[in-house]
Amino acid sequence: MRVAEPMRTQPDEELISEDLKEAEEKSETDLEAKNKPPEPTPIPSATDGKAASSAGGGGSGDSGAPGGSDGGNRKRKSGQSIALAKPSVPDEYPQVMAIPIAQRPLFPGFYKAITIRDPIVVAAVQELLKKGQSYVGAFLLKDSASNQDVINDPSEVYDVGTFCQITGAFPAGSGDEKALQAVLYPHRRIRLSELLPPNRPGVKTKDSVQTSPVPTEPVAAEEATKTEADEKKGDVVASFEEPSGDKDAVAKPMVASGPTAFLSDWPVSLVNVENLVDEPFDKRSPTVRALVSEIVNTCREIGTVNQLFRDHISTFAMSQSASNIQDEPAKLADFAAAVSVGEMEDAQGVLSALNIETRLSKALEVIKKEHMNAQLSSKISKDVETKIQKRQREYWLMEQMKGIKRELGLESDGKDKLVEKFKEKANKLAMPDAVKKVFDEEINKLGTLEPAASEFNVTRNYLDWLTQIPWGQRSAENFGIQHARDVLDEDHYGLKDVKDRILEFIAVGKLRGTVEGKILCMVGPPGVGKTSIGKSIARALNRQYYRFSVGGLTDVAEIKGHRRTYVGALPGRIIQALKKCQTENPLVLIDEIDKIGRGHQGDPSSALLELLDPEQNSSFLDHYMDVPVDLSKVLFVCTANMLDTIPRPLLDRMEVIQLSGYVSDEKMAIADRYLSPQAKELSGLKDVEVNIDKDAIMELINKYCRESGVRNLKKHIEKVYRKSALRIIQDLGEDVFSEAQAMTPEGKDAATEAAKEKTDPTITPENIANETTETPRVALKVPDSVKLDITAENLKDFVGPPVFTSDRLYETTPPGVAMGLAWTQMGGAALYVESILESALSYNSRAGFERTGNLKAVMKESTLIAYSFAKGLMAKKFPQNKFFEKARIHLHCPEGAVQKDGPSAGITMASSLLSLALDKPLDPTIAMTGELTVTGKVLRIGGLREKTVAARRAGAKMIIFPRDNTSDWLELPENIKEGIDGKPVDWYKDVFDLVFPEIDAAEANTRWKKELTKPPKEELDDMKELEHA
16 A cells, blocks of 8 residues: 655644645645655546545545635535544544555554555445444554555564544545545554454455445545543553453453454454553653754754745644643654654654653654755755756857847857957056057957968967056055064074065065065075075065076076967966966066076076066066066065076176075974974874974984985974874774775775776776775874874984984094085085195105095195195294105095085195194184185185084084184174184184194104104215215
8 A cells, every 4th residue: 555645633623724735735746756656546526526625535634524724615515525523532442453554654643645455455444434433553564565455464564553543535546456545544552462364264255245346436434423431541451352360261362342343254454452652751851852952943954945844844833833842742753753754664663662752862863864865855956956047047048149139130259259358358457558559459450350360369369468467456565564574484484684685675665655676586505495485575575476497497488488470389487477476566486596507599597687687677578478568566586506607697686695504403493393393294193192302303403414404304304203103003003094984985986996997007997087086085083092202212213323423523633634614505514624644754755745535626726725835834934844845645525426616625724734744633623714825815705604504513613714704704693603713814824823722833843853864874875975075
């Protein structure tokens, strides 16, 4: 049998309102749309169509009063169904005819129409109605696909059902498949205690039962005879068995009795039932009130997206107008389960629950599922409707527009639209007169060209670029000094020179109200923040940011653009920057300007001369645009590692800002403030208690990462956190971090599809779309109990053994070794100079000088100058010391794989040679730098800041530098000079006094006297030669 949608009313109303009838009809219609079995259509009468109102009679309640919801103003036609008299429902009805219900159970107080197809059961129902006993028991079939009308075994149905009254019946079906549609009104819950099956002994066969044909008019239930109940109301009525005093006596078999006795020989299902009464409960219980409130809120939310559900709620609310819903939570639970389209097991669970809290909880679960289904259905419906409406609307409007233009003769082609678009964009821009003139010429040319012509696309692309340049459009700059300082300090630590220059730039703009573009060039070793500070400057000034690198660039067209005559011609990178930023005053960062190349397409560095010249870039001429573009408002920031490879004319146009390397305390602050938090988050350990001690970071700085920048330090910190993540997973086991938890449903589907493919990974599969998804994985949470500390002691377990085992190459320097300072592209470095005797000194030895260490031309000259100066100094100050006359010396600079050049090691080489000649070791904490002349004059050098940083890393306590560099020394930050004594010198004699403070002249004169003394035999030979002469 098929079940229609439930309808709610009160059994004691005189007549159901017309609104409820309409809701029932709408309910049936919507239910059909959800693939539920449709409600059968009544068979109309051949003469007066009386059956037309049978559905309304079935759903009009159990009231027999005439009239409808309009107060009786409507008159019923003579052929309509007979109105039902107000029934008197018996409190106890121990035996009823059972009718199995499919798909959904019935709930007390909610109408439901069922279809009966078995002719025997149809005849039995008609007989019950004739006798005025219109009561049956409705029990839900466990097999939802079954459509039987009798119960052969109690296991076929759930034992808890409802005691129902047949309020109306009308024919259904067509042809030979006649059926009866009955409207049931459930009154209360009952439990099936015993079954009298239809195939019991003594019943008539189906052929012997006189079944009357299904009437063509609806059959109404007769008025039941009122009887006074002699038995006390209770939840379970007395059995039909004969009372017996003998407890051991065998119970008599179940027999048909009472109002259903006449069905004893009918092959229908008769059952003994017991009334079920709800367990007592406290209406003021917080749990009950909370569940009721949640169900009501959920129903309200469903009503906002489901019109049919809203009608059900309105009907139920009207039926409860006389009472508060909080006082009858059981009815609310039944309503929620009755109107929900869910699993029949869930609905049966609500029906079987006698505990109100349990029933409310199960009803809430059912209604929540209904809410989810309603939301999904509403979303799908809206998406489909939106797509259809949009397409239909666009199609309709396009057709209308075509028709109107066709009638008015205004049909235009795409060229006219293109011209209008360009003119509209140009009107919004403040083009200079020269540019406006070119635009007008090009737009007129476009109007005369045919779209198929090759020149048409060239002109269109040119106009597209011409209208995308932000002529006269500038971003509102922020000239707040404190704001800029806060932004720069937030993103970078140190870099005082750069920050001061930007603050000066902002101060000028604040006073003038506007600023002209500047060209800054930041020079420094890698990893000190040159590129990243460009973005911080743009953020501080509230300017748009654009970056491009010219490292290895060999084509002038990248700067100046291509001629429009070429296929695929494009403007240069600067015009592209203006298009992307959509402002005339962006910040353009030109990276690696010292590595710009030169090829057969021209010299890009020469092309930059016009671009980076404040006097010329106000009318920059791009080859493609061929109109002057004002770049004077652009702030250009260039970066370089060294100045030597930058052409002098280009360098002259830029304001150079030197960025030196970081010292240990600066690296510590940067690691603590920026590098460690970033690396921790990138490793998936943001909220995990994994910490690197400051001692461990200092260990990294001193023994692993001694370079000037912090890039290598960042790599090591990231390595520490990666190792920590691996250790956490290995210690906890992969069960805690299973792949099933990490994969999203879409990712699981993609992985399943990928597992089916056994192809070579280098070959892209045909169904690659099924193996990919946007978010295949989600982050896994590490348990809060995990804690890991990285200290200086266990640091080597994460990054391996130290690269540098000591602060200096020599803890105690032997004679002939001096520590110099050198500048490299990576920053400053300590450069040792070593000098040794190749052979023992003797009277017969000969002088010689060898130098190694991958020295370039300038540095080789410095060695010769230092050697000559040392010999002259010894001859002047210590004439009796004949060391250089007999010594064969080898001078070497360690790290021979690194090329070395420059004159700044002159005083270091001289000190090394003099240390060897005097046999006096130098203080290992003294570092020196300076160019030496043959007369002993110490000349100016460059890179003092980087060299000072290197000296500090090497543990030097004194730095000797040329006096001409005193201003550079004074400009150094105090944190770099802290603990270092700077000694400016003019002549080498000042250096000699510092490195050999307590030299004994007598000892120095006689140091090699013994080794160089002439042997006695040779003295006799000399005397003989003299006598012979």
